[in-house]
Amino acid sequence: MRVDPGLAAEARQLHDTLLVVNGLDASELRSELIPNLRAGGVTANLVTGLRDGVRPLTTVASPHLHFLRDHADTLVHATTVADIRRARREGRTAIVLGWQRSDYVGEDVNRLLGFHRLGLRSAGLVYNVGNYVGSGCVDPEHGGLSHLGVEVVRELQRLRIVVDIGGHCSEATSFDALEFTTGTVVCSHTNPRALRPGNPRTMTDGLMRAIADRGGVIGITAFNFFLVPFGLATIDDFLDHVEYVVDLVGPKHVGIGLDQIIGRVVMGPVDPRPFPPEAYPPRYEDWIYPDELTDFSGVPLITAGLLERGHGDDDIADIMGLNWLRVWEEVWGA
Amino acid sequence: MTISRRAFLELSGSGTLASALGVSACGPDAVAQVGGAGGDGVVDVQGAAPVIDASVPSGSPDRGGDAVGAHLASVAAAGVSCAFVPVATVEHFDAALRNLLALYAMAAEADWDLVRATSQLSAPPPGGVPPDENNRLGVVPTFQGLQMVEQDIGLIRGFRELGVGVMAITHNWKNWNGDGCLERTDLPLTGLGRLAVREMNAAGVLIDLSRAGVRTSLSAIDESGAPVVFTHSNARAVHDHPANLTAEQIDACARRGAVIALSAFPALVSGRPQPRLDDFLAHLDHLLDRVGPDHLGLGLDFDDRGRKRYAHDPFPDPPYAFPQGLSAPADLDNVREALEDRGLSASERERLLGGNLARVLSEAWEG
Numbered sequence: 001m002r003v004d005p006g007l008a009a010e011a012r013q014l015h016d017t018l019l020v021v022n023g024l025d026a027s028e029l030r031s032e033l034i035p036n037l038r039a040g041g042v043t044a045n046l047v048t049g050l051r052d053g054v055r056p057l058t059t060v061a062s063p064h065l066h067f068l069r070d071h072a073d074t075l076v077h078a079t080t081v082a083d084i085r086r087a088r089r090e091g092r093t094a095i096v097l098g099w100q101r102s103d104y105v106g107e108d109v110n111r112l113l114g115f116h117r118l119g120l121r122s123a124g125l126v127y128n129v130g131n132y133v134g135s136g137c138v139d140p141e142h143g144g145l146s147h148l149g150v151e152v153v154r155e156l157q158r159l160r161i162v163v164d165i166g167g168h169c170s171e172a173t174s175f176d177a178l179e180f181t182t183g184t185v186v187c188s189h190t191n192p193r194a195l196r197p198g199n200p201r202t203m204t205d206g207l208m209r210a211i212a213d214r215g216g217v218i219g220i221t222a223f224n225f226f227l228v229p230f231g232l233a234t235i236d237d238f239l240d241h242v243e244y245v246v247d248l249v250g251p252k253h254v255g256i257g258l259d260q261i262i263g264r265v266v267m268g269p270v271d272p273r274p275f276p277p278e279a280y281p282p283r284y285e286d287w288i289y290p291d292e293l294t295d296f297s298g299v300p301l302i303t304a305g306l307l308e309r310g311h312g313d314d315d316i317a318d319i320m321g322l323n324w325l326r327v328w329e330e331v332w333g334a
Numbered sequence: 335m336t337i338s339r340r341a342f343l344e345l346s347g348s349g350t351l352a353s354a355l356g357v358s359a360c361g362p363d364a365v366a367q368v369g370g371a372g373g374d375g376v377v378d379v380q381g382a383a384p385v386i387d388a389s390v391p392s393g394s395p396d397r398g399g400d401a402v403g404a405h406l407a408s409v410a411a412a413g414v415s416c417a418f419v420p421v422a423t424v425e426h427f428d429a430a431l432r433n434l435l436a437l438y439a440m441a442a443e444a445d446w447d448l449v450r451a452t453s454q455l456s457a458p459p460p461g462g463v464p465p466d467e468n469n470r471l472g473v474v475p476t477f478q479g480l481q482m483v484e485q486d487i488g489l490i491r492g493f494r495e496l497g498v499g500v501m502a503i504t505h506n507w508k509n510w511n512g513d514g515c516l517e518r519t520d521l522p523l524t525g526l527g528r529l530a531v532r533e534m535n536a537a538g539v540l541i542d543l544s545r546a547g548v549r550t551s552l553s554a555i556d557e558s559g560a561p562v563v564f565t566h567s568n569a570r571a572v573h574d575h576p577a578n579l580t581a582e583q584i585d586a587c588a589r590r591g592a593v594i595a596l597s598a599f600p601a602l603v604s605g606r607p608q609p610r611l612d613d614f615l616a617h618l619d620h621l622l623d624r625v626g627p628d629h630l631g632l633g634l635d636f637d638d639r640g641r642k643r644y645a646h647d648p649f650p651d652p653p654y655a656f657p658q659g660l661s662a663p664a665d666l667d668n669v670r671e672a673l674e675d676r677g678l679s680a681s682e683r684e685r686l687l688g689g690n691l692a693r694v695l696s697e698a699w700e701g
Contacts, residue, residue, distance in 0.1 A: 141522055
């Protein structure tokens with residue numbers, strides 16, 4: 001993307017007035033991330049936390065909680081939208097803790113209350129492959145929620161934790177979750193199937209409309225392989241995906257959910273069970289992002305790109321963060 | 335004595351996991367060491383079939399060691415020479431390992447023998463001798479689900495090395511591998527489930543599909559390179575219950591050499607508050623008629639613990655009224671009599687009482 005210098009200056013000026021929220025981040029929560037988030041003007045970042053690696057959190061010795069305590073001068077562990085606004089006022093960065101799978105509850109849905117108290121505020125249900133809760137997007141055959149899954153989505157709503165469907169979940173499980181919940185649900189990070197046919201990790205128009213009809217938000221990822229089937233994606237491809245969804249469901253129902261993996265240095269072959277080649281590149285070296293979105297420093301370029309494509313300031317403010325704040329406030333309460 | 339999951343994975347396959355935990359190693363590698371006859375003090379009775387109960391649910395420590403011991407003693411006294419004893423169902427790794435080691439501690443005290451190879455399976459002593467040092471019971475620890483393994487199918491090999499010879503792909507509900515028989519959905523094995531089946535084949539584990547959903551079980555029967563077992567299931571045509579088997583499942587068993595072990599658990603026998611022996615025998619007759627005596631066994635499942643997880647589960651709360659005439663291990667004699675009444679030959683009766691289960695164990699364990 002070539003932005004003329006005048007527009008770039010205007011975009012940066014606009015960007016600095018925005019309250020920018022990233023609806024899902026898969027980066028390592030490390031010190032280096034904090035200045036990077038600030039450089040990109042990101043006020044709130046939802047990270048995958050409250051788990052031990054890929055396992056359920058078996059103790060309350062959460063590394064994420066320790067990290068947040070140790071960096072309290074620059075970070076706010078946000079559990080309310082007021083916390084996020086306070087972080088903005090104080091020049092700090094808000095970190096929201098969420099899950100990408102809910103089978104961390106094991107077989108006991110009552111554990112969710114404890115996780116809520118530790119700060120869990122958003123929960124995906126199934127990560128790519130079927131689990132105790134439901135079926136995943138890469139399963140050989142898709143189906144709805146399990147009995148536990150029904151209990152999980154009901155309890156998540158009761159606790160006012162955001163129910164995060166689609167993307168990694170199968171569409172059958174996602175529609176089932178819509179059936180067993182009321183009110184706002186979201187998809188924190190996906191891409192439109194219409195622009196990336198053949199990748200089961202992407203989302204159909206039908207499910208995006210269903211989420212928007214319930215007042216929710218669909219976050220768009222910048223993961224290269226979800227943007228384009230081969231070759232290198234650019235920030236323009238990312239903006240095409242954002243615009244497609246804006247055209248489909250309107251600017252009130254689209255956000256960014258960049259799903260970057262900053263600081264996670266993994267090389268070599270990918271486990272094809274959760275990450276089959278039709279959905280993910282088979283080598284970690286190819287888990288990449290458009291150059292400008294490899295880390296957060298390029299986030300202002302999203303604002304610039306939307307401005308250049310003729311979106312109004314209010315729509316840009318919604319897409320870059322206020323939509324997430326709206327639904328989080330609805331779900332979490334004031 | 336316990337061990338971290340990571341150390342467990344690292345040690346399994348090295349031949350040192352079992353010794354690190356102070357038990358003797360099992361699985362394909364250990365079979366050669368056990369040899370053809372005897373081993374661990376079990377008398378190998380050439381030519382006589384063992385009597386096997388594929389579901390003796392008493393291994394949970396919450397029953398207390400004395401109750402478990404008394405129950406297994408009554409099973410042995412009824413002339414059962416080998417019991418499949420579940421040590422975990424929905425337990426996670428730590429609890430499953432703890433239960434397994436607790437069973438070994440009890441076994442050492444009671445002189446039960448861990449069955450490490452099918453060559454060790456012995457016939458029961460003649461005449462229903464009461465339990466003493468001449469009436470040793472062979473024990474096969476089993477898992478009724480794979481919650482302890484989660485996505486780490488590498489753990490299967492380690493548990494096999496520790497003696498867990500039979501594992502169920504899932505129990506009643508959905509897990510990583512597939513759907514349970516009580517689930518809202520009825521999907522085939524997941525991708526991970528297919529790999530778990532192959533891993534169980536490779537590790538020499540007999541695959542139990544008793545509480546898997548219909549399509550998960552059918553796809554597992556197809557996927558498995560060795561015959562499978564249903565350790566405690568009856569026929570839906572006789573009593574329509576989601577834990578009982580459809581005609582399609584029964585026929586698939588026969589086609590692939592699997593064995594269905596019939597259960598006395600009342601909810602699976604009939605809709606009566608207390609079923610009768612004849613209700614149980616109706617399942618036997620139906621299955622004899624459909625698949626003949628070579629695909630049948632017993633998994634009587636005298637379990638007195640509650641099974642409900644959700645209020646809508648199709649199981650009543652305990653206490654359970656087991657069938658009149660089949661309410662305790664000693665009633666095995668009534669089943670023996672019924673088999674004779676049906677005109678089955680001595681050899682057919684032996685196969686039905688344990689020979690068929692010994693065959694699928696041997697095919698799964700020793701190839």
